[in-house]
Amino acid sequence: MSQPVANCPNCGAKIVFRWSSSVQTVCEYCKSILVRTDVDLKKVGQVADLPPDSSPIQISTEGKYGNKAFVVVGRILYGYDQGGWNEWHVMMNDGTSAWLSDAQSEYALSLSSKAVNLPAAAQVHVGQQFTWNNQSYTVSVITPAHYRGVEGELPFQYWDKTDVTFVDLRTESRNFATLDYSDPEPALYLGEFVEFDELNLKNLRSFEGW
Amino acid sequence: MFRKLYLLYGALVLSSAGFGQYRGWSLDTVNQLKNVPKSVRDNPGSYRSVYSGYHHYTGGK
Amino acid sequence: MSAGTPPLSGPPKPQARALNCPKCGAAITLHSFGQAVTVVCASCHSILDAKDPNLAILQRFEAATRDVKPLIPLGTRGKLRGTDYELIGFQRRSTQVDGITYYWHEYVLFNPYKGIRYLSEYNGHWNDISICKTLPIADGGGANYLGETYKHFQSADADTDFVLGEFPWQVRVGEKAAVTDYVHPPRVLSGEKLDKEVTWSIGEYMYGREIWESFKLPGDPPAPIGVYENQPSPVTLNVTGMWVAFAAFAVFLLVLMAVFDMRAKKEPVLQETYQYNRAESKAETSFVTDVFELTGHTSTVEVKTFAPVSNHWIYLNYALINQDSGQAWDFGREVSYYSGYDSDGSWTEGKQHDSVVIPSVPPGHYYLRIEPEADPSLPNIPYTVEVIHDVPVFGIYGIAFLALLVPVVIISFRAYTFERSRWSESDHPPMELSSSSGDDE
Numbered sequence: 001m002s003q004p005v006a007n008c009p010n011c012g013a014k015i016v017f018r019w020s021s022s023v024q025t026v027c028e029y030c031k032s033i034l035v036r037t038d039v040d041l042k043k044v045g046q047v048a049d050l051p052p053d054s055s056p057i058q059i060s061t062e063g064k065y066g067n068k069a070f071v072v073v074g075r076i077l078y079g080y081d082q083g084g085w086n087e088w089h090v091m092m093n094d095g096t097s098a099w100l101s102d103a104q105s106e107y108a109l110s111l112s113s114k115a116v117n118l119p120a121a122a123q124v125h126v127g128q129q130f131t132w133n134n135q136s137y138t139v140s141v142i143t144p145a146h147y148r149g150v151e152g153e154l155p156f157q158y159w160d161k162t163d164v165t166f167v168d169l170r171t172e173s174r175n176f177a178t179l180d181y182s183d184p185e186p187a188l189y190l191g192e193f194v195e196f197d198e199l200n201l202k203n204l205r206s207f208e209g210w
Numbered sequence: 211m212f213r214k215l216y217l218l219y220g221a222l223v224l225s226s227a228g229f230g231q232y233r234g235w236s237l238d239t240v241n242q243l244k245n246v247p248k249s250v251r252d253n254p255g256s257y258r259s260v261y262s263g264y265h266h267y268t269g270g271k
Numbered sequence: 272m273s274a275g276t277p278p279l280s281g282p283p284k285p286q287a288r289a290l291n292c293p294k295c296g297a298a299i300t301l302h303s304f305g306q307a308v309t310v311v312c313a314s315c316h317s318i319l320d321a322k323d324p325n326l327a328i329l330q331r332f333e334a335a336t337r338d339v340k341p342l343i344p345l346g347t348r349g350k351l352r353g354t355d356y357e358l359i360g361f362q363r364r365s366t367q368v369d370g371i372t373y374y375w376h377e378y379v380l381f382n383p384y385k386g387i388r389y390l391s392e393y394n395g396h397w398n399d400i401s402i403c404k405t406l407p408i409a410d411g412g413g414a415n416y417l418g419e420t421y422k423h424f425q426s427a428d429a430d431t432d433f434v435l436g437e438f439p440w441q442v443r444v445g446e447k448a449a450v451t452d453y454v455h456p457p458r459v460l461s462g463e464k465l466d467k468e469v470t471w472s473i474g475e476y477m478y479g480r481e482i483w484e485s486f487k488l489p490g491d492p493p494a495p496i497g498v499y500e501n502q503p504s505p506v507t508l509n510v511t512g513m514w515v516a517f518a519a520f521a522v523f524l525l526v527l528m529a530v531f532d533m534r535a536k537k538e539p540v541l542q543e544t545y546q547y548n549r550a551e552s553k554a555e556t557s558f559v560t561d562v563f564e565l566t567g568h569t570s571t572v573e574v575k576t577f578a579p580v581s582n583h584w585i586y587l588n589y590a591l592i593n594q595d596s597g598q599a600w601d602f603g604r605e606v607s608y609y610s611g612y613d614s615d616g617s618w619t620e621g622k623q624h625d626s627v628v629i630p631s632v633p634p635g636h637y638y639l640r641i642e643p644e645a646d647p648s649l650p651n652i653p654y655t656v657e658v659i660h661d662v663p664v665f666g667i668y669g670i671a672f673l674a675l676l677v678p679v680v681i682i683s684f685r686a687y688t689f690e691r692s693r694w695s696e697s698d699h700p701p702m703e704l705s706s707s708s709g710d711d712e
Contacts, residue, residue, distance in 0.1 A: 054285060054305040056384045083308065083322070104306055104439060105386020106404065140406070170406050172415075193404040196385050207304060207383040208286035210355075212509040212682060213516065220520045220675055224527065227671040230664070231531040234570035236628035237666040243599040246592050254640050255555040257590060 008032060010043050018073045019091040022153035025074070033150070035157055044157070050077060050149040055086045055102045056204045059152045063100075063199040065109050069093045072100070074152030078164075080145040089154055097155050099189065100199075107199065110178060110191025118179065118186040121165050130169065130177075132190060137169035137177045285383070292317060293326050302346070302359050303381045307437035311360075318444070321437060332434075332444035339363045339433045342392060342493070343378060349486030351399060356380035356388060358486075360436035366427045366450075379438055387439050390482070391474065395495035396502060397482050398459065398474035407453075407460055407471055414453040414460050416473065421453035421460045424500045424697045429463070452500060456693075459501035476501050498692040506686040517679045524668055524675070532663050540565065541658035547585060547643045548651045557642035562594055563658065565634050570661040572632045574639070577624045578606045578654035584621075585652060588642040593635050600629045606654070607646075628664055 006015045011030040024035050026047055033045040061072040074089035085103035092098055098111045115132055128139045143166045164182035174194075180187040250257045285304040292299050297314035301307055307321040309329060316333065319326040341361040343349070348357045360379030365372050375393035382388075389400040407416035414421045429450045434442050446465065453460040457476040462469050476499065479492025495502075540563040547556075565572065578585050584607030591600040608621040645652065691701050 052285070052305055054303070054383065105382075105384065106402075138406075172405060172408065174405055201384075204384065206284065208284060210383055212506060213512040216509075216513050216678055216682075217516055219678065220516060223671050223674045224520060224523055227524065227667050228527050228531075230667050231527070234631045234661075235667060236571050236630040236664045237670075238602070238627045238629070240627070240629050241601040243590075243601055244597060246590070246597045246599040248594070248597070250592065250640060251559050251594070251638065254557040254559045254642075257557070257640055 006041050008034065008043075009041055015041065017153060018071060019097065019153050019155075020095065021097065021155055022073070023155055024150075024157050025153040026151055047150055050151060051084075053077065053084065053086065054105075055088075056105075056207070057086070057088050057100070057102055057201065058203070058205045061088075061201055061203050061205075063090075063201040065092070065098070065194070065199065070098065070100075072152075074150070074154045076150050076154070077148040078145045078166075079148045080143050084148060089152065099191070105196070106193070107196060108176060108191050108193045109199075110176075110189040113177075113188045113190045115188045118188055120186065121167075121179075121181045124167050124179065132177065132188070135171060135175060137171055137175075139167055140170045141168040142166075143168065290326055292319065294328055294331070299326070301437060302357060303437050303439070304383055306381065306387065306439055307359070308439055309442050310437045311434050313435055318434065318442065329441070330443050339376075341376065341378065341435065343390075343482070343486050343488065345436045347486050347488070349380075349482075351380070351388065351485055354382055354385050356382050356385075358436075360438045361434070362431055362438075362442065363433040364429045365432050366429050368427065374432070379436065381437075389472070390477075392493075393499065394497065395479055395493040396499035397477040397479060398501070399477050400461075400472050400474040403460075403471040403473050407462075409451075409453065409462065414462075416460050416471075419455050419458070421455040421458070423699070424452045424454045424459070426451045426698060454501045456501045457503035474501065476503055497696065498689060500693065500697065502693065504686060504689045504693075506682050506689060510683050510686045513679045513682055517675055520675050521672065524671055528663070528665070528668050535570075535663045536567065536661040538660045539657060540660050541639070541656065544653055544655045545641070545643075546651060546653050547645055547649075549645065549647075549649065550651075556644075557588075557640060560639040560641065560656070562636050562638045564636050565632060565660050567634055567661065569631050569633045571664060572629045573626060573657075573659040573662045574602075574604070574629065575624065575626045575657040575659070576604055576606050576654060577657075578652055580606055580608045580623055580646075580649070580652065582609050582611075583607065583646040583649040583652070585646070585649070585654060586644040587654070587656075588644070589627075590640040591629060591632070591637055592640055593633075593637055595635055596633075598633075600632070602627060602629070628662060 007013070008015055008027040008030065010032040011027065013027055013029040015025065015027060015034065017025065022036065024033060026033055031047050032043045033047055034041040035044050057072055059072055059074065063070055070090040070092045072088050073091050076087045078085055078087065083104070085101060088100040088102065090098050090100050098109055101108045101110070113132065124139060124142065126139050126142060130137050144163060145166055146163050164180070166181070167179035169177040169179070174192040176191060176193060178189045180189060246257065288301040290299050290301065291297070292312040292315060294317045295312065295315040297312055299310060299312055301310060301321060310319050310321040310326070311317070312319060316331060317328050318330040318332070320329055343358050345358050345361060348355050357380065358378055359381045362377050363374055364377060365374045375391060378390040380388040380390060391398045391400060403416065405417065407414045412423050427450055429448050431442060431444055431446050434444060449464040451462045459474045461472050461474060463472070479495065483492045541560060543560060572591065574589060574591070576587055584605060586603060586605045588603050589601070593599065604625045604627055606623060606625050608619070608623045610617065610619040639656065639658065641656065643654070694701050
């Protein structure tokens with residue numbers, strides 16, 4: 001897959017896009033948030049240094065989900081009243097994108113789902129049940145969260161969002177679902193919890209003493 | 211683990227029982243002797259039984 | 272695959288953070304790379320906010336007793352399920368049942384890649400615990416988790432008495448949680464309710480020696496007392512299988528009996544009636560029978576004696592002698608029979624007949640040498656001697672049956688007492704068998 005190369009409009013550094021469908025990326029050198037237009041890159045904002053966090057995953061970590069390999073290309077850091085978590089943006093080897101979340105070393109992989117008739121945020125309450133893909137999901141937690149930072153390549157523009165609501169849905173198996181209300185249109189992600197070992201992660205961050 | 215041991219043990223018990231039946235084992239105690247001379251047929255009194263002199267009184271209740 | 276230019280100023284490489292307690296100044300190190308929510312100062316027992324760079328004080332507690340020492344020192348690393356974990360936190364919890372306080376300990380383990388696990392210890396019984404990712408379905412009597420059914424064992428309130436180290440949640444001394452345990456040995460499913468939120472965890476029983484090996488601890492682990500709720504039973508799992516095996520063996524035994532019964536010739540080779548005369552007893556009473564032939568293979572020989580004694584006895588010294596080889600089997604048999612009448616009614620003792628089976632007699636020509644004796648008060652009596660060749664010996668099957676039955680009964684009994692011991696500690700103790708009142712925890 002060809003890797004388009006461009007230059008950062010702010011500082012001139014080389015920008016490499018690992019994923020062809022990236023809409024937004026962050027310049028590693030000057031921390032400018034850059035958006036891809038048809039012609040070139042446009043700076044739309046600046047991201048502060050990411051807060052220190054404990055995720056062992058980093059950009060360019062590689063892994064496997066099922067029989068597909070993936071590489072980590074970006075992330076969004078979220079915070080909520082009891083802490084925070086990471087949503088790592090991964091690119092699968094068939095070009096599609098998925099999200100690998102890391103919440104206190106609990107890992108889950110989810111994919112965007114094209115479901116219709118998703119409920120509005122105000123209509124959702126804990127215990128409510130939905131059926132997608134012949135699976136029954138129960139609302140377990142509704143979390144008001146805020147974004148704390150972004151890094152790398154993302155499939156959408158994400159620089160001016162502050163508060164978002166997430167609805168977690170669980171099942172009796174490893175499957176779970178998330179309703180994402182960061183956009184006016186609700187978005188549905190279906191995924192499953194995975195064990196660290198199942199992902200065969202390589203090129204992880206190293207921790208002192210480990 | 212116990213089950214495997216038991217299966218082995220049971221097989222041993224059953225084969226012992228079968229073997230015993232085949233070889234004619236019995237539960238009674240009997241003394242074996244060798245070299246009883248042929249002359250005993252003519253003179254049965256010359257044979258000394260291990261049990262000779264047994265006098266058993268089983269008085270009733 | 273080229274990774275592009277490495278970031279110039281990404282987040283710093285995570286390291287353990289060294290800080291000072293805001294209350295007493297003692298040194299505090301955070302080992303969990305930002306995953307701890309609270310951390311305890313071991314010197315002044317202040318619970319601090321681990322996410323706050325200034326370590327705001329959340330609670331101070333007085334240790335009611337002297338410092339409780341964790342069995343595994345904080346900072347020790349051990350291997351569980353193939354992964355190294357570092358011990359970062361410890362707490363002692365208690366519950367009250369019937370006025371008695373029971374204590375147990377919980378340990379927080381950390382690995383930067385795998386996250387947090389827990390260990391619990393009570394009376395020498397250990398459990399390897401992790402938080403459930405999928406939700407169990409529970410109703411009062413039982414619960415279902417990942418396809419397994421768990422039985423309700425106990426519901427109790429757990430108090431946090433003492434804390435040390437780092438915790439991934441807001442721990443406070445004195446906080447009370449409602450804990451419900453469901454068991455499916457060797458696993459235990461535990462639901463902990465604190466402020467309306469239920470957290471489910473799944474634990475697997477571990478033996479003290481496994482923990483000691485994992486963490487390379489000196490000395491010996493504390494000896495386990497009693498049977499723990501999810502302690503695996505070495506025997507229970509085998510019981511059904513053994514009874515099935517026993518049934519199969521019993522059937523096989525019956526088949527064996529039938530086969531050998533059909534095979535046995537049960538051939539009568541001698542049947543004679545002789546007369547015993549006291550008058551002749553001064554002289555030599557021994558005599559020999561006619562010669563008879565035992566054909567076929569080595570097998571049993573049954574000698575039956577019958578005499579119509581009544582309140583007398585006769586005794587026959589028998590010898591079965593092989594005419595050609597000189598081999599002999601020597602045995603004595605008594606026939607006695609008594610009867611009478613007393614205050615309890617009529618009674619009898621003994622029998623008028625006797626049977627003995629001689630083992631492993633090779634084929635050949637044989638005769639019996641017989642030397643009769645009798646009760647001095649008996650003047651004369653006829654007696655019949657029967658010799659039957661190749662009879663089955665049913666006593667052997669009886670012994671085999673018992674030999675097969677005994678181990679199964681022993682195992683069943685041990686499994687039964689083990690399970691009784693287990694459930695005697697629960698909310699559903701087994702009924703007392705004896706009349707003495709038992710304690711139910």
